[in-house]
Amino acid sequence: MANRPTIRQLSDPGAHKALGHPLRQRILRHLGINGPATSTTLARALGENTGTLSYHLRQLEHNGFIEEIPEQSTGRERWWRQISADLRWPPAGEMDEESQKLLDEITEFKVDQELELARRFFTDHRRYGEWAKASRGLTHLTREELDEFFEAYMELLSRFRRTPEDASPSARPIFLRFFTMPASEDPPS
Template identity: 55%
Template sequence: MFIMKDEEPFLLDDPARLRALAHPMRRLILRHLNVHGPATSTTIGELLDAKTGTTSYHLRQLEKYGFIEEIPERSGGRERWWRRAEVPRDMRLPTPDQVAPEDRAVLAEFHRIGMDEDRVLFDRFPEAYRRDPQWAKGSRGLGWLTQAEFDEFFEAYMALLKKYSHRPEDAPPGSRPMYLRFFALPADED
């Protein structure tokens, strides 16, 4: 389980939890549960074209590290229903120097898988914008910032996410699940 202090950033520096999230199928499972709500290993397996045993294993791994939980009132017999567990809204990754040298490969893999997912979203953006520009927005920019200003900018961005995004159970009518991404890197290292 996650120990959460309301609205404080949670540093995901546990190598076992990072490993649990650094698996493509587990990330697909989490994405499905986040966007579509509760599901069984059978329904997830059908969606991901995977065997039920495989999805059951990955669901148990996600449960073990507190990312999902069983819904006992919906489960019965061999059918188990799963939902996303309450996790911190502001979950941050450690920097490489904050993890042991032997765990840095897991952190790198986590970032690699995440960027692969983001590339797919970026490829989908032009069509999403063409279909419904009110729900697909993008921005690109270049700015000169000091380290302190960049840190302040990032914290302001995180505050905006907290202010305007809702958990599914608290979302007002008319809300839609939205992929929101932020990344920044120095432009003078090209």
């Protein structure tokens, strides 16, 4: 069973910039799904050149999102893995203008990915058989209860978190999505 990853509050503008690049998002997604890789294997998988990948890998390493695997690295071939962390953005009111702009850019980039995943689920769910699960719900919660619900969800996610290296041979990478918002358009109080 996996340990709960460290909660990392993303308050550093450098971390925001590191995450704000679409190629770096693709690198993190690839490492999360496929496990450790070199700049060469990533370049091949992502259709980029190794020089470009090496630069972006160094930026992700510098900002604590990936790490080198020394026991696998030899000579010029460096192996990288994603660092398991529960990444959380600070509340909007606590971010400076530049960080908020970067978060907006990252969110815009991710919206297309999330919409594509939703489309894929609703058009292909029969193809995935028992691997496709969905749930929707509506409840009435106070802000404190919503916070408690979110932390319980994060605990459950941590309980089942596996890296590609830790997963059972019969495991498959599974996308999980969770978001909450008020059901009405009225501004939250």
